[in-house]
Amino acid sequence: MSRQPLHYIPTTGFRERSKAVVEDDFLQKSFRGAMDFLMAKRAAQFPDGNEFESLRRLGEQIRRNSLDKLPALLTQLEANLVRNGIQVHWAETPEEANRIILAICEKHGAKRMVKGKSMVSEEIEFNHAAEAAGVEAIETDMGEYILQLAGEKPSHIIMPAIHKTKAQIARLFEEKIPGVAYTEDVDALIQIGRRVLRQKFLEADIGLSGVNFAVAETGTLCLVENEGNGRLSTTVPKVHVAITGIEKVIEKLEHVPPLLSLLTRSATGQNITTYFNIISRPRQPGEKDGPEEVHLVLLDNGRTQPFADEELRQTLQCIRCGACMNHCPVYTHIGGHAYGTTYPGPIGEIISPHLLGLEATAALPSASSLCGACGDVCPVNIPIPDLLVRLRTEVYSEPCPDARLKGQGAGYSPWMTAIWRAWAAIYGHPALYRVYSWLASRLNWLTPARQAGWTSVRTPLTPAPRRLRDLLKEKR
Amino acid sequence: MEPRQAPGRPTDVYFFATCVIDQFYPEAGLDAIRLLEREGVTVHFPADQTCCGQPAYTSGFHAEARQVARRQLDLFPEPWPVVVPSGSCAGMMKHHYPSFFAGEPEARKQAEALSGRIYEFTEFLVHVLGYEPKDASGPTKVVLHTSCSARREMGAHVTGRALLDKLDGVTVAQQDHEAECCGFGGTFALRHPEISAAMVRDKVAALKATGAEKVVSADCGCLMNILGHAAWQDRQEGRRQLSLPGEHIASFLLKRTGGSR
Numbered sequence: 135m136s137r138q139p140l141h142y143i144p145t146t147g148f149r150e151r152s153k154a155v156v157e158d159d160f161l162q163k164s165f166r167g168a169m170d171f172l173m174a175k176r177a178a179q180f181p182d183g184n185e186f187e188s189l190r191r192l193g194e195q196i197r198r199n200s201l202d203k204l205p206a207l208l209t210q211l212e213a214n215l216v217r218n219g220i221q222v223h224w225a226e227t228p229e230e231a232n233r234i235i236l237a238i239c240e241k242h243g244a245k246r247m248v249k250g251k252s253m254v255s256e257e258i259e260f261n262h263a264a265e266a267a268g269v270e271a272i273e274t275d276m277g278e279y280i281l282q283l284a285g286e287k288p289s290h291i292i293m294p295a296i297h298k299t300k301a302q303i304a305r306l307f308e309e310k311i312p313g314v315a316y317t318e319d320v321d322a323l324i325q326i327g328r329r330v331l332r333q334k335f336l337e338a339d340i341g342l343s344g345v346n347f348a349v350a351e352t353g354t355l356c357l358v359e360n361e362g363n364g365r366l367s368t369t370v371p372k373v374h375v376a377i378t379g380i381e382k383v384i385e386k387l388e389h390v391p392p393l394l395s396l397l398t399r400s401a402t403g404q405n406i407t408t409y410f411n412i413i414s415r416p417r418q419p420g421e422k423d424g425p426e427e428v429h430l431v432l433l434d435n436g437r438t439q440p441f442a443d444e445e446l447r448q449t450l451q452c453i454r455c456g457a458c459m460n461h462c463p464v465y466t467h468i469g470g471h472a473y474g475t476t477y478p479g480p481i482g483e484i485i486s487p488h489l490l491g492l493e494a495t496a497a498l499p500s501a502s503s504l505c506g507a508c509g510d511v512c513p514v515n516i517p518i519p520d521l522l523v524r525l526r527t528e529v530y531s532e533p534c535p536d537a538r539l540k541g542q543g544a545g546y547s548p549w550m551t552a553i554w555r556a557w558a559a560i561y562g563h564p565a566l567y568r569v570y571s572w573l574a575s576r577l578n579w580l581t582p583a584r585q586a587g588w589t590s591v592r593t594p595l596t597p598a599p600r601r602l603r604d605l606l607k608e609k610r
Numbered sequence: 611m612e613p614r615q616a617p618g619r620p621t622d623v624y625f626f627a628t629c630v631i632d633q634f635y636p637e638a639g640l641d642a643i644r645l646l647e648r649e650g651v652t653v654h655f656p657a658d659q660t661c662c663g664q665p666a667y668t669s670g671f672h673a674e675a676r677q678v679a680r681r682q683l684d685l686f687p688e689p690w691p692v693v694v695p696s697g698s699c700a701g702m703m704k705h706h707y708p709s710f711f712a713g714e715p716e717a718r719k720q721a722e723a724l725s726g727r728i729y730e731f732t733e734f735l736v737h738v739l740g741y742e743p744k745d746a747s748g749p750t751k752v753v754l755h756t757s758c759s760a761r762r763e764m765g766a767h768v769t770g771r772a773l774l775d776k777l778d779g780v781t782v783a784q785q786d787h788e789a790e791c792c793g794f795g796g797t798f799a800l801r802h803p804e805i806s807a808a809m810v811r812d813k814v815a816a817l818k819a820t821g822a823e824k825v826v827s828a829d830c831g832c833l834m835n836i837l838g839h840a841a842w843q844d845r846q847e848g849r850r851q852l853s854l855p856g857e858h859i860a861s862f863l864l865k866r867t868g869g870s871r
């Protein structure tokens with residue numbers, strides 16, 4: 135089942151890419167400023183720690199409950215969607231998902247597509263597949279539109295173009311949109327984007343969107359957004375295709391309000407977003423608007439792997455709010471592109487190994503100081519640091535033929551394992567430890583002055599000439 | 611975090627020094643013991659202690675971590691509190707040991723019993739001893755850095771701060787991004803040296819910007835990282851004097867309050 139990533143930035147260059155970013159003063163300042171802003175907005179939404187705790191316990195329970203019943207809920211969702219007149223498609227791989235969507239385009243002779251923001255469509259790299267099939271797929275979320283003009287991928291799951299400056303966007307618009315003069319006025323830039331996109335909405339013959347929650351008991355698709363482009367993409371063209379991961383299903387409509395509140399407050403620090411779309415069926419006879427046909431594509435792409443493991447299943451609780459990246463000191467220092475995956479930051483580190491396999495993502499589980507900031511703010515209480523530790527055990531252990539995770543053992547090194555075994559032998563035997571630590575302290579002048587990784591920016595680590603146990607003896 | 615009180619004022623405690631303090635910061639351990647003794651507590655140092663196992667645990671080498679952790683379970687036979695002068699090691703023993711031995715009923719029982727007796731050093735001073743330090747030195751300004759696991763698992767930022775606030779002559783400076791990680795993270799600093807370097811660079815800059823005379827911390831892992839980087843900067847820039855000295859909060863408290871006797 136191993137699959138070549140499509141156009142993904144190869145994850146093997148993680149270290150080089152992150153190095154380039156941390157050495158760029160300008161990027162360091164701009165990421166820091168952006169994350170400070172987002173953290174402050176979120177903090178203002180949760181002035182009461184107890185309220186946050188109880189709400190997130192509820193969010194966690196709802197998501198856990200949905201995952202525990204996942205197969206049954208998916209069946210129920212499908213039945214209710216079909217009853218509502220929404221067509222359901224199942225895709226195991228990105229290729230399959232792309233084929234399904236393009237087949238729908240073909241059936242309708244659709245050549246012009248407007249897209250609402252969808253990270254799953256990024257995950258399957260739909261835009262490349264569309265281009266190859268001669269379908270013009272236009273991103274209509276302002277951030278995504280900017281990136282499409284620039285030929286880049288999102289660097290954040292909520293604010294996809296957060297790495298771009300005003301000046302860069304001004305230059306891009308001037309270059310790529312005919313008749314546009316250079317301006318750094320944000321309102322003017324937005325107006326320019328809107329003008330272009332309005333026209334695209336009118337011409338489009340198909341719309342694509344993501345889904346935030348798919349409600350099983352009613353067969354309802356919920357879409358959260360701020361720009362109105364989601365509403366236009368899902369209502370103006372005569373065909374609407376929604377795509378989402380199989381984990382986005384929730385059991386009941388009454389589960390939406392708490393999750394929605396957690397999502398908008400955690401993501402953008404908003405009480406509620408400007409738009410909240412509830413899609414329940416295609417246009418009915420006599421109705422004046424809405425698409426004539428609605429489809430939902432449910433994508434697996436490796437999600438069944440964490441689902442099958444009780445601990446790793448918690449990864450799928452995620453509601454994609456992005457708070458973990460905003461609060462992550464690693465993300466703040468390296469930005470989203472360094473990760474080389476569709477989902478960056480802490481959530482990217484725990485989900486990408488399942489989507490892409492551990493060979494392609496071997497560097498990610500260790501790219502965390504385990505400071506715990508992500509787990510603290512996660513609105514559905516995913517123990518991200520614990521899951522990172524678990525994935526480390528999977529990456530570094532000796533490859534084993536009946537491994538449950540794709541790419542288990544990808545980071546295995548006999549040498550590294552031998553070092554840890556030696557460490558355990560010493561620290562697991564007090565007598566050996568006494569000899570070892572005595573030698574290390576008495577021979578501390580032998581400590582190398584260059585210690586890989588450490589001394590590039592620090593003075594060497596040197597054992598003290600007397601250990602605490604020696605000092606205690608002298609004291610008595 | 612709910613403060614825990616030990617039943618009554620203990621006369622005896624165990625001291626689990628941690629491998630970092632035993633080998634790299636022995637003075638900090640000694641000062642912590644002196645302070646406890648000055649407060650009338652008899653301190654027992656089990657000679658067979660080595661390391662809580664955290665380095666291997668967070669690195670993903672769990673069989674090795676368990677092998678080492680298991681040896682620490684037998685060190686504390688009396689029902690005394692176990693004082694740990696490092697928040698992350700205390701967190702490991704208190705929060706991770708029980709589930710770590712989930713598959714071994716005997717060890718698990720031991721780990722659970724031990725977990726309830728683990729106290730981070732400043733937590734023990736504040737909540738168990740009700741320690742009221744009397745400042746005996748002149749005015750100074752310091753800045754407090756709390757390790758991430760000490761903050762999240764032990765609430766040590768509150769207790770550390772409470773102790774410093776009781777010292778009349780001490781002003782505690784407020785650094786930017788106080789709760790942000792210093793970039794140590796055990797083997798993280800070795801596996802991702804460039805990212806770790808960027809994090810400690812920002813941390814040291816924020817600490818220095820306060821104009822504090824020194825940084826005080828209850829976690830020697832962070833101190834190794836922060837002080838190591840500050841000293842490296844001094845060396846790069848040809849300074850003879852340390853631009854950011856620092857020490858364990860035990861040493862600082864002991865000195866401010868008139869030494870061991």
Ligand code: SF4
Pocket residue numbers: 451452453454455456457458459480481508511512513514515516
């Ligand atoms: S892991 Fe948690 S914090 Fe991160 S995006 Fe998902 S829900 Fe948000």
